[in-house]
Amino acid sequence: MNELSEFFGRRIPAKAAIPQLGAGMLAVQPVGQRYRCQRCQQWLAPTDRLPNGAWYCRQCLEMGRLTSQTKLYTIPEPNRFAIPAEPMLTWTGTLSDNQQRAADAVLHLVQRRQNQLLWAVTGAGKTEIVYPALAWALARGWRVAWVSPRVDVCLELAPRIQQAFRTTSQCLLYGEQSIPYAYSQLTVCTTHQLLRFERAFDWIIVDEVDAFPLATSPLLQGAITRAEKTTGQHLYLTATPGEALQRQIRRHTVATTYLPLRYHGFLLPRLRVRLAWRWREALAKHRLPPALIRRLRAYRQAGQRFLLFVPHVRDLTTVMAALRQADICGGVGVHAADEQRTAKVQALREQRVPFLVTTTILERGVTFPNIAVVILGGDDGVFSTAALVQIAGRAGRSADFPKGEVTCYVQSQTRTVRQAQRMIDQLNRQGKQRGGRWP
């Protein structure tokens, strides 16, 4: 591809002058009395000014600073892709009957150019459910983006999609990567990266649409809208739709495909709640609930790997120390800013460590074949209903180990915890109607 392809469907600064790009537009422009960034569409503060007189945007600074002296260039998306004659889908797996029905529904809606939502429980195999529709879209020469607010999700997804669509040009984009951008038919990226695109995609698949920070960020929601062609459409994927999305589902304002059963046909592990009197005060004195200790010891003796979720980063060291004190050793702590996060997750997967103590950062996007899940302080505010359902959804995902234990220690039964239990039970009731059974 020539150097111009970098500008197809994007709005980015040019490193050198290229005559074919035309005049371009100023990256930061005056609108009335204020200045506005043309990449992230946020307003500048009156103080966001440099001594050389230029205005600069702080909101999208980490993507490279834009100032009122920067110019952005774009070339309308030409969909210049080579479409092979053989089938696009090189995935050799099979879908269960329930998955196939959902896949047909998603394909049908794409063909009718409709925006849609796929609500499938954790472990339903929602990625594979999208494959037939994606194959159809790619065969038509559509440019497609598969995006997620979570970089972990993108990193896990990219190699799978690469394998499933081997003949399709693909690129993976996220914050700290070093691989340069390449014009591709299929882009896997974080929602943040969409800020560099404009009217590029015929179809955008938004994975984990309810995940932080997308759900609360108008900036990122705007990025999706602008990256989509005016004739384009999108598919939201979620296991735990937020309240706004649930309202839309009830009112039938979004076309929804619903799959309440895991791919292996077993029901979701229930969220067991255990009272732990004043766990927070005890933790301040470096003590863990005795029942929790007993459970974790039993897991260690049985060789059962587990994830222990704690509310905050600052709790990690205390909990790790208390575990050592209780002779529960060998695990490691993980949090969002942890540079070794991926390596630690991999270590647990390969059974090199027996357990991870983690914040909500591992609530989604990670899969371990046989894992027990324990939550300390499920009544803490950081655990939303969706977070608890997602965390519980880490257990029992493998067909070989469909039975997973999920135990949540709380000072008292809060509304959030009860709602999470209710959501899981409700999904299981519907799962049963589709032939789901207890492991």
Added chain:
Amino acid sequence: MTNCVWCQQAFQPRVTLRDILTWRPLPVPPLCTRCQDKFTPITAQHCPACGRQQETIAVCHDCERWGTAALRNRALFRYDAGMKAYMQQYKFQGDYALRKALQAPLQQALEQENYDVLVPIPIDQQTWLTRGFNQVTGWLRGQPYQQALVVRATHKDQPQSAKTRAQRLLTPQPFQLDPRIASDLVNQRVLLLDDVYTTGRTLRHAATQIYLGGAKAVTSLTLAR
């Protein structure tokens, strides 16, 4: 409530009893405590020559190697992961707003220094065009200074941060005196101001030129070491 200039989270500034009793507008702190804690102040146990944090108060090994080319430097914070993250965003990403984060500690430090003329280390023309500000003068809040040094026009060079220690030590003189300001240096005690003391090469080049201008003493202050 106010917003932290670095992480942009809202926070409640700590108010002490003395703040209330002094009856004047409270200074709004630029950083939340979490971001403030990313900086590690250098304690009294530091090298008296370069200001590096260490176990003793003896001249450190690196300074001994400079021998007679002595320069007394004082540094405020350690150049650790937190400071590097700050410099990355402020200097390299060009987030000018972050200058506010270190203005107060710098002001305090300047008040404790004995000098007549403050000379910030300059940036070259290309950096001025791309970055749009001098990261050193960004930390000043109206304290008077003289831009007595300019980067030589012929000085085309990769940034200091991209070099090894050995390469840095071989860097040729990058500065020259601004003739319009040079006379203001005669018989003055000059304090050089820079962001990071790494090998001391840059500051010594600057000091050499300042002495040529007739200064009677040159010391330096850096934000980090």
